Amino acid sequence: MGTPDEHIHPVATGRAAETVKQHQEPQDLVFYAGWFCPYVQRSWIALEEKGIPYQYKEVNPYKKEKHFLDINPKGLVPAIEYKGKALYESLILCELFEDAFPEYKPHILPDDPFDRAYVRLWTDHVAKQIVPAFMCTVMAQEPEKQKENLEDFYKALRTISEKVKGPYFLGEQFTLVDVALAPWVVRDYILAENRGYSREAAGQKWNEYAEKLESRESVLKTQSVSTLVGVHGSSS
Numbered sequence: 686m687g688t689p690d691e692h693i694h695p696v697a698t699g700r701a702a703e704t705v706k707q708h709q710e711p712q713d714l715v716f717y718a719g720w721f722c723p724y725v726q727r728s729w730i731a732l733e734e735k736g737i738p739y740q741y742k743e744v745n746p747y748k749k750e751k752h753f754l755d756i757n758p759k760g761l762v763p764a765i766e767y768k769g770k771a772l773y774e775s776l777i778l779c780e781l782f783e784d785a786f787p788e789y790k791p792h793i794l795p796d797d798p799f800d801r802a803y804v805r806l807w808t809d810h811v812a813k814q815i816v817p818a819f820m821c822t823v824m825a826q827e828p829e830k831q832k833e834n835l836e837d838f839y840k841a842l843r844t845i846s847e848k849v850k851g852p853y854f855l856g857e858q859f860t861l862v863d864v865a866l867a868p869w870v871v872r873d874y875i876l877a878e879n880r881g882y883s884r885e886a887a888g889q890k891w892n893e894y895a896e897k898l899e900s901r902e903s904v905l906k907t908q909s910v911s912t913l914v915g916v917h918g919s920s921s
């Protein structure tokens with residue numbers, strides 16, 4: 686796939702381009718994003734779910750421009766500026782939106798403290814098991830290694846599938862687990878086309894859950910036509 690930068694289309698396309706267009710007006714919350722990035726899509730889904738007012742600013746994080754490094758010293762998207770303060774890390778941003786804008790609904794964390802912790806536990810599974818296995822499968826060069834990583838990916842998917850209440854992870858409520866996972870589901874065609882992955886092979890429950898995630902309106906609204914370069918993140 687070459688270097689990430691080499692393939693980057695400069696702006697969002699498809700439904701995501703319409704969403705970007707609707708969020709150009711200055712707002713207290715500035716969302717620094719790369720349309721192609723699955724981590725960005727997480728925070729973007731959370732913003733769109735809630736209808737929080739924000740201004741979208743496209744950044745190419747691979748350029749490491751000074752103005753952006755002042756916002757996120759790691760130079761990664763997503764990042765935000767809110768009332769003069771800056772913050773980054775996709776899942777932390779999702780939690781910030783939940784806490785700083787409680788009046789904007791739906792909430793993506795349940796009210797019950799046990800359920801909240803449970804959602805965080807399984808979001809952690811997405812971040813530490815599913816996403817790394819996806820990335821390793823894409824990056825692996827040797828067929829043996831690719832096979833091994835794909836098996837780890839299937840295993841991580843089956844583990845979460847057993848816990849899915851349906852239609853979403855926790856039942857009717859669309860929560861942070863779903864938000865964290867959806868951007869990888871919409872990119873799984875990369876594994877299907879290049880690594881022999883199929884949703885069916887991960888089980889019927891996974892297949893049904895994946896279909897629910899990819900057809901959620903907030904996911905569709907933040908989706909560009911091609912996401913091929915969007916698998917080059919740097920961590921979970």
Ligand SMILES: N[C@@H](CCC(=O)N[C@@H](CS)C(=O)NCC(=O)O)C(=O)O
Nearest residue numbers: 722724746761762774775918919920
């Ligand atoms: N852990 C970060 C990962 C963010 C990330 O890796 N973003 C990628 C784009 S998908 C990026 O900005 N890469 C720039 C680089 O690696 O220099 C998060 O969850 O926000």
